[in-house]
Amino acid sequence: MNPDGNRISPDGALLTHDGFPPDEMERRMRVEIWADVLCPWCGLGSHRLSQAVSRFEHGDKVDVTYRSFQLDPNLATDTILTTRQLLGNKYGLSGPQVEEATRRVEGLAERDGLRPYTVLDNRVANSGLAHEYLAYATTQGRHLEAWRGIFGAYFGEVRPIFTVDDLVPLGEEIGLDPTGTRKALVERRFQDQIIDDAREAAQLGVRGVPFYVLDDRYAVSGAQDTDVLLDALNTAWAAEPTG
Numbered sequence: 001m002n003p004d005g006n007r008i009s010p011d012g013a014l015l016t017h018d019g020f021p022p023d024e025m026e027r028r029m030r031v032e033i034w035a036d037v038l039c040p041w042c043g044l045g046s047h048r049l050s051q052a053v054s055r056f057e058h059g060d061k062v063d064v065t066y067r068s069f070q071l072d073p074n075l076a077t078d079t080i081l082t083t084r085q086l087l088g089n090k091y092g093l094s095g096p097q098v099e100e101a102t103r104r105v106e107g108l109a110e111r112d113g114l115r116p117y118t119v120l121d122n123r124v125a126n127s128g129l130a131h132e133y134l135a136y137a138t139t140q141g142r143h144l145e146a147w148r149g150i151f152g153a154y155f156g157e158v159r160p161i162f163t164v165d166d167l168v169p170l171g172e173e174i175g176l177d178p179t180g181t182r183k184a185l186v187e188r189r190f191q192d193q194i195i196d197d198a199r200e201a202a203q204l205g206v207r208g209v210p211f212y213v214l215d216d217r218y219a220v221s222g223a224q225d226t227d228v229l230l231d232a233l234n235t236a237w238a239a240e241p242t243g
Contacts, residue, residue: 045210045223052229135190
């Protein structure tokens, strides 16, 4: 055994604590993406990240983790607005300005293979409970299925995702027990976790989403093109592993 605690094989080769040569240990890369389920750029960014990982040479060694970030946590929980109403009220946009902004992201999504992708003619409300549903699904081993499923349901099918009754069927579709899902949401069991995610995002300086962190040291902000995300994956992989 050498001073670092690693063992030496009979032929003199250095072994790790697990008994494997260092160059044979499987390396993995972690990619975190902060997102809001109501954010059309986040749904597009999620899709582009999936595409980048599928094209990445070491894509099978990438672990993607979604983190919750509510763009407007003060949005009413008992009122559902149209996208036109929200953007008009919050940013003072006229009808034509709202249409121009939303049609742009819809067009980009269609170009990237997301059809349909409805932003302008959708509904908006507080996303807190939806994020709690995602946190619960994560504890049940359905992390990626839940996040990708909720983006597909909301933007692809224009399904509401704001109440317990909206969310329980989404869970059933990915194999979650409806009784367990309902109980977790009614009890607001994961509310603190959403707050913790927001606090960590603030510490990282996140001001908007999507926001990606690769291997805890490379950051990419915004719904960048798939090629940009692929370049980021290659850069992070080429660097010396941390830890």
